[in-house]
Amino acid sequence: MFNASCNLPLNTDTVCLTYIYSVIFTFGLPSNLLSLWGLYQLGRSGGAGCQLVLILNLLLSDLLQLLTLPVWILYLQGGHRWPYGRPACELVGYVFYVNVYASVMFLCLIALDRCLAIVYPLCSRGVRTVRVAAAAGVAVWTLTFLFCLSGLLPSVFDPERLLCLEQYPVSPRYAKFKIATTALGFLLPCAILGYTSARIGLTLRRSPSVSHQERNKIVGILVVITVNFMAVFGPYHLVGGYRFVSLLLTDEPCRQERSLFLVYRLCYGLTSLNTLLDPLFYIFLCSYARMELRRSLPCVKRRRAPPRPGPPTEPGSPTPESASSKALWE
Template sequence: MSNDSCNLPLDTDTFGLTCIYGLIFSLGLPSNLLSLWGLYQLGRSGGGSCQLVYILNLLLSDLLQLLTLPLWMLYLQGGHRWPYGQLTCELVGYVFYVNVYASVMFLCLIALDRCLAIVHPLSSRRVRTVRVAAVSGVVVWILTFLFCLSGLLPTVFDSDRLLCLEQYPVSPGYALFMITTVVLGFLLPCTILGYTSAHIGLTLQRSPSLSNHERHKIVGILVVITVNFIVIFGPYHLVGGYRFMSLLLSEEPCGLERSIFLIYRLCYGLTSLNTLLDPLFYFFLCSDARLELQRSLPCLARRQHGRMKMTLSARPRPSAQADSETGQINLLVM
């Protein structure tokens, strides 16, 4: 398969992206559904908070993005030819982009909420409410919707070549939109995550009630979250920034498109890994949500009970350190 205008080898990304999407969908769908169920049970038990609202929105955006992956796999297997019509292409492509950047925004809100909770625990109580979180969630969805609408209109479907969410070479307007996503969808969130992590770390260093191990544990989780964001979204936005800036300045855009096609497409596919990792960082580190999930699903409760018995038999004198670490992680996440 070759593109009519740039002679791109469109089939070179089929195997890699199909494997990536298949792995993410098969593991990410059950983990997100389990996470949503656990958070729902936590909310029913009275454990609701503004953090719960942000995490719920994050997981919903991940789930919507996951549901588009089977169609993208069929698109790849069909040789980059979209057989479902223009309206379906625009809907699926739009859902994909909206949920990628909505999840980025909710990650920033979670980080800012943790920063307020740890650095300004008393003065931020009026801001850190469920109502404010719900309104913030609605605002995020509306702004993300309008932002993506401005960049993806009038269409993301090439009716002549049946390409969906692909342009070779791209139009100047689309290139400017993608450069804007690099700034607002990656560089700005990186700044927010880095600032909140550093601010929380400095606050914890001055806290006399925490041991060094507990401080290192909390700061370590913040660093892992920030590094995870950079690793998942960094390659796509950095390679994309180079691609679209060069296309605006280049007199031979097709040569650049051919040289960067495969690496850009693989980096594009890797952004979906956030749908797999978000439940691990923002649910499975939360002891309250795990307990609610175990209570609502007896099979998990029995498995956990068996592990506890094995642990107790192997260690007759359990240390109180584990309880302290769990409490600190719960402070960080919820």
């Protein structure tokens, strides 16, 4: 299957992307559902808080993105031909893009929330509430939808070649939209994650109540999360940024599209890895959520039944154990 305008070998990405999407969907769907169930049980036990609201929104965006992957697998197996019509293409395309960038924004909000909990534990208590987190969630969904809508209009469907969410060569308007997504959807979040990690690390280093081993563990996990974000979203946005800037400057757009087609498509597929990794870093590292998950699922074996936990201590309140560690992970 070759593109009529740029003569692109569209089927070269079929095998790799099919395997990537299949693995992500197979393991990502149960891990997200388990994480959602664990958080639901945590909320029922009285552990609701602003972090819980933000992480629930993050998992919801990941789950919605995951549900589009089987459709993209069928699209790839059909030779990049969309047989379901324009409305279905626009719906799936918007759902995919909106949830990719909603996920990124919720990651930033979680990082900012944890930074406030560690660096400003007392004065941030009035801001770090369930009501504020819920309002922030509504704002994120609204702004992300409007932003993606403005960039993907008038349509993401090519009726002549039956391409969905693909255009070769891209229009100048779409290229500018993708450059904006690189700046707002990757570079800005990288700065936020880097800044919050640095502030948390500096605060923990100055805190006498945090042991050296605990400090190294927290900082290490923060570094892993930041590096994971850069590894998953970095190639796609950096290659895409180069692609769309060069397309605006070159006189031979099809030559540029041919040189970057396979690399860009593989980087595009790797962005869905965040739906598999988010539950690992943000849920399975939370001991209260794991405890509620084991308690609510009899099929999960455990050596002994731990006492049912009360509501997690509000970050910033003094406790015999490290308040910094609890604010960050509990």
